[in-house]
Amino acid sequence: MAFNIVKEKYRNKISQVTIGATKEEGGTRTSTVTIGGEEALPYLHFEGNIPNRPVTALEVWDIAPPGWNECFNQYYGDVYNDVGEWARKCVEEYGAEMICLRLKGADPDEDNRSADECEAALKKVLDSVGVPIIVLGCGKFEKDNEIFMKVAESGAGENLLMGVAEQENYKTLTAAALGYKHAIIAQSPIDINIAKQLNIMIGEMNFDTDRIVMDPTIAAVGYGIEYGYSIMQRARFGALGGDKAMAKPMIGNIGWEVWKTKEANAPVSDFPEWGEQEPRGINWEIVTATSLLCAGLNIAVLRHPSSLAVVKKTIDDLMKPNSY
Amino acid sequence: MGLTGLQIFKLLPKTNCGECDLPTCMAFAMALAQGKTSLDMCPYVSDEAKEQLESAAAPPIKKVTVGTGEFTRAIGDETEIFRHDKRFFNETILAIEVKDTDDVDAKCENFNDLKFERIGMEFVVDAVAVVNDSGDADKFKSAVETAVNKTERCLVLMSEDVDAMAKALEVAADRKPLIYAATNDNYEKMVELAKEKGCPLAVRGNGLMDTAELVDKVVAAGHKDLVIDPGSREMSQTLADLSQIRRAALRRVRTFGYPSMAVTTKEDPMEENSEATVYMSNYAQLIVMKTDEKAALVPLVSWRLNLYTDPQKPIAVEPGLYEVGEVNPDSPVYVTTNFSLTYFIVEGEVEGSKIPSYIISVDTDGISVLTAWADNKFSGDIIAKYIKDLGLEEKVNHKKIVIPGGVAVISGKLEDESGWEVIVGPREASGIPKFAREKFGK
Numbered sequence: 001m002a003f004n005i006v007k008e009k010y011r012n013k014i015s016q017v018t019i020g021a022t023k024e025e026g027g028t029r030t031s032t033v034t035i036g037g038e039e040a041l042p043y044l045h046f047e048g049n050i051p052n053r054p055v056t057a058l059e060v061w062d063i064a065p066p067g068w069n070e071c072f073n074q075y076y077g078d079v080y081n082d083v084g085e086w087a088r089k090c091v092e093e094y095g096a097e098m099i100c101l102r103l104k105g106a107d108p109d110e111d112n113r114s115a116d117e118c119e120a121a122l123k124k125v126l127d128s129v130g131v132p133i134i135v136l137g138c139g140k141f142e143k144d145n146e147i148f149m150k151v152a153e154s155g156a157g158e159n160l161l162m163g164v165a166e167q168e169n170y171k172t173l174t175a176a177a178l179g180y181k182h183a184i185i186a187q188s189p190i191d192i193n194i195a196k197q198l199n200i201m202i203g204e205m206n207f208d209t210d211r212i213v214m215d216p217t218i219a220a221v222g223y224g225i226e227y228g229y230s231i232m233q234r235a236r237f238g239a240l241g242g243d244k245a246m247a248k249p250m251i252g253n254i255g256w257e258v259w260k261t262k263e264a265n266a267p268v269s270d271f272p273e274w275g276e277q278e279p280r281g282i283n284w285e286i287v288t289a290t291s292l293l294c295a296g297l298n299i300a301v302l303r304h305p306s307s308l309a310v311v312k313k314t315i316d317d318l319m320k321p322n323s324y
Numbered sequence: 325m326g327l328t329g330l331q332i333f334k335l336l337p338k339t340n341c342g343e344c345d346l347p348t349c350m351a352f353a354m355a356l357a358q359g360k361t362s363l364d365m366c367p368y369v370s371d372e373a374k375e376q377l378e379s380a381a382a383p384p385i386k387k388v389t390v391g392t393g394e395f396t397r398a399i400g401d402e403t404e405i406f407r408h409d410k411r412f413f414n415e416t417i418l419a420i421e422v423k424d425t426d427d428v429d430a431k432c433e434n435f436n437d438l439k440f441e442r443i444g445m446e447f448v449v450d451a452v453a454v455v456n457d458s459g460d461a462d463k464f465k466s467a468v469e470t471a472v473n474k475t476e477r478c479l480v481l482m483s484e485d486v487d488a489m490a491k492a493l494e495v496a497a498d499r500k501p502l503i504y505a506a507t508n509d510n511y512e513k514m515v516e517l518a519k520e521k522g523c524p525l526a527v528r529g530n531g532l533m534d535t536a537e538l539v540d541k542v543v544a545a546g547h548k549d550l551v552i553d554p555g556s557r558e559m560s561q562t563l564a565d566l567s568q569i570r571r572a573a574l575r576r577v578r579t580f581g582y583p584s585m586a587v588t589t590k591e592d593p594m595e596e597n598s599e600a601t602v603y604m605s606n607y608a609q610l611i612v613m614k615t616d617e618k619a620a621l622v623p624l625v626s627w628r629l630n631l632y633t634d635p636q637k638p639i640a641v642e643p644g645l646y647e648v649g650e651v652n653p654d655s656p657v658y659v660t661t662n663f664s665l666t667y668f669i670v671e672g673e674v675e676g677s678k679i680p681s682y683i684i685s686v687d688t689d690g691i692s693v694l695t696a697w698a699d700n701k702f703s704g705d706i707i708a709k710y711i712k713d714l715g716l717e718e719k720v721n722h723k724k725i726v727i728p729g730g731v732a733v734i735s736g737k738l739e740d741e742s743g744w745e746v747i748v749g750p751r752e753a754s755g756i757p758k759f760a761r762e763k764f765g766k
C-alpha cells in the first residue's frame with residue numbers, strides 16, 4: 001500500500017545548556033553535561049536531531065534528612081551526616097551523572113544554617129565528586145536570598161545549575177547566577193503562562209535565557225502528574241513550533257515528589273494489595289520519571305539508587321536511533 | 325470528521341427526484357452533513373459513493389472490544405495526538421503473560437488478585453495473555469481452558485499456530501478473546517478463524533511498512549476487528565512506530581485506523597515497568613507484559629488513570645465542607661484550599677489516617693496553600709468567616725481546627741477572629757496520618 005511516513009517540520013529547536021566546567025574551562029569538574037538541543041518531539045529521532053541524552057541526578061542534603069523513608073538507610077545511612085561522602089557514594093557506587101545538593105539545612109524550620117555553612121556544604125560536594133552540580137535553596141524565599149549570593153560566589157567558575165527562581169522570588173538568584181556565570185532553574189507552579197512569563201522576566205535582567213532550565217513543577221504519578229505532563233508537552237510542542245521563550249530544557253524533582261506520597265512510603269502491612277514498600281517506592285519513581293521523559297524531561301532528579309539505574313537504562317534505549 | 329455538504333453532493337446522482345423527502349440532492353446533502361437524515365433515504369446512491377460516505381463518517385480509529393461481561397474492555401476510538409487537545413478516551417489494556425508451560429492455575433489465581441484500591445477507586449489489571457510457549461496445541465488448549473475457568477477478565481491468546489489457536493478457541497471463543505496474531509505466514513487461516521468465531525484479531529508485521537501491507541491483506545480477507553502490533557521489539561523504534569500509527573490514523577490512513585499494541589521485552593520487572601510506561605505514554609492501547617508484581621503494577625495503573633483523565637476537568641474542587649468516613653460531632657476538622665491537587669492529597673491522607681474527619685475546602689480560586697496565603701486568599705479572617713458561613717459550630721461539638729503547617733503564622737488571627745482553637749498540622753500532607761494518630765487516635 002502507499003503509506004507515507006508522517007514527518008513534522010519544526011521551525012525551532014530547544015536551547016542547549018551545558019552544566020559544569022572542567023579545569024580548562026575554569027572549574028574543577030572532571031565531566032560536564034549538555035542537555036537540550038532537540039529538534040523533534042521526544043525520541044522521534046526519525047524526525048529531527050536529538051543531540052543530547054537526558055541525564056540523571058541523585059539528591060543529597062546538607063543535613064541528615066529528617067523523615068526520609070527507612071529504606072534509604074541501607075544506602076545512605078552511613079553518609080547522611082557527611083554530604084561530601086554522600087555525594088561520592090551517589091556518583092561512584094550508584095552512577096549518578098549529576099548531584100543535586102538541596103540546602104535544606106538552611107531552612108529556619110530545620111537547622112537554620114548560615115550562608116557560610118551552606119558554602120561549606122557545597123565545597124565538600126565539589127571536592128568529593130567530579131560531576132556537575134545542581135544546587136537548590138531551602139525553599140524559604142527570605143532565607144534563600146540570604147544564601148544564594150554566597151553559594152554562587154563559592155561555586156564561581158564551576159558553572160552550577162542553581163535553583164530555584166520563582167515568579168515571586170527570582171531577582172536575587174538571577175543576579176547571583178548572572179554575577180558568577182551559573183545556569184538557573186526557573187520554576188513555575190504548574191502554570192504554562194507563568195513559566196513563559198518567568199523566562200521572559202529573567203531575560204529582562206540581562207540573564208542569557210539560553211542558560212535557563214525550566215521546572216514546570218511536576219507531581220508524582222497518582223498526584224496530578226498529568227498536569228505537569230501536559231504542560232511539558234505543550235511547552236515542548238510550542239517551542240518546536242517557534243515559541244522561543246519556551247524552548248528550554250526541563251528538570252523534574254522526581255524523588256522529592258514521589259517520596260512524599262503515601263504510596264511510596266506506606267508499609268505493606270497497611271496496604272497488602274499494593275505490594276512490598278521498597279520496590280513499590282522505586283517503581284513509583286520509575287513510572288513518574290519515565291512518563292515525564294516521554295513528555296520531554298531533560299534532567300531527572302531521583303532519590304533511590306535502583307530507580308536511577310533503571311531510568312538510565314531506559315534513557316539508553318530511548319536514545320537509540322529510529323528511522324524509516 | 326465527516327464530509328461537508330458540498331463533498332457529499334458530489335457523490336449524489338444530482339437528479340433532484342425528491343424521493344428522499346427533500347426537494348433536491350443539494351438539500352439532501354446538506355441535511356446529511358448535519359446528521360438530519362440518513363443515507364438510506366436515497367435509493368439511487370451508488371455503492372461506491374456509499375462506501376466513501378460511510379468510511380468518512382467512521383471514527384479515525386476503530387473501536388475494538390475484547391472480552392465479555394463485567395470485564396469487557398473497549399480500546400481504540402481515539403481522536404488526539406496530545407491529551408491536552410481534548411482527551412484520551414479508552415484506557416490501555418494491560419495483559420499479563422502466562423505461559424502454557426507455567427503453572428497456569430497458580431498464575432491465574434495470582435492474577436485475579438491484581439486489583440488495587442487507591443483514592444477510593446478500584447483498579448484492575450485487565451487481561452491474561454496465555455502464551456503457547458510449549459508449541460503443543462493440546463497443551464495450549466488446556467492452559468486456555470484453565471484460564472477461562474479461573475478468571476472472568478479478558479483473554480489474549482498468543483500462538484501463531486493456527487491449529488493450536490483453533491483448539492483454544494473451542495473453549496474460549498465465547499469469551500471474545502483477542503487472537504494474537506495474524507502474521508505473513510498464517511494470516512489467511514487466522515482471519516478465517518477470527519471471522520468464524522467473531523473474535524478481535526491482532527495483526528503483527530515485521531516493522532511498520534510490512535505491517536501496513538499485512539493489515540491491508542487482512543482487511544481484504546474480510547476482518548476489521550483488528551489490533552495492530554508493528555512488530556518492532558526495540559523500545560525506541562516501537563515508540564516511533566506507535567506514534568506513526570496514531571498520526572496516520574488521525575490523517576485518515578485507513579490501514580492504520582485500528583488500536584495499536586506493544587509487547588515488552590525486558591526481563592527485569594522494574595525495567596519492564598519503565599518500558600511499559602514508555603509504550604503507554606505513546607499510544608499503545610494494549611500492552612502485553614510479564615511482571616505480575618503488585619509493586620510494579622500499582623504505579624503503572626495509576627499512570628494510566630492520570631493519562632486518560634479529562635484535562636478539561638477543573639483544577640479546582642467545589643469549596644465547602646467535605647466528610648471523610650463516618651463522621652460524628654467529635655470528628656476533627658482540617659482546613660485546606662480548593663486547588664484540586666492539594667485537596668485530593670489532603671483527602672487521601674486524611675482517609676489514610678483512618679479517623680473520620682471533616683475537611684473544609686476554602687475557595688482560593690483553585691490555588692495551593694502557600695500561593696493562596698501569599699495572595700491573601702487563605703488568611704485568618706477569610707477562614708474564620710468561612711467557618712461561620714458553613715455553620716460548622718452546629719456540626720461538631722468541639723471548637724478545634726487543624727491548619728496546614730506551612731501557614732502557622734495565621735493561627736493568631738484565625739483564633740481571634742473565629743474563637744476556635746487552632747492546631748497547627750504537619751507541613752506536608754503526608755504527615756497527616758501520623759499527626760492524626762497522635763492527636764486524635766484513641
Ligand code: SF4
Nearest residue numbers: 340341342344349366
Ligand atoms: S432521493 Fe437521491 S437522487 Fe433523489 S433527490 Fe434525494 S438525494 Fe437526489
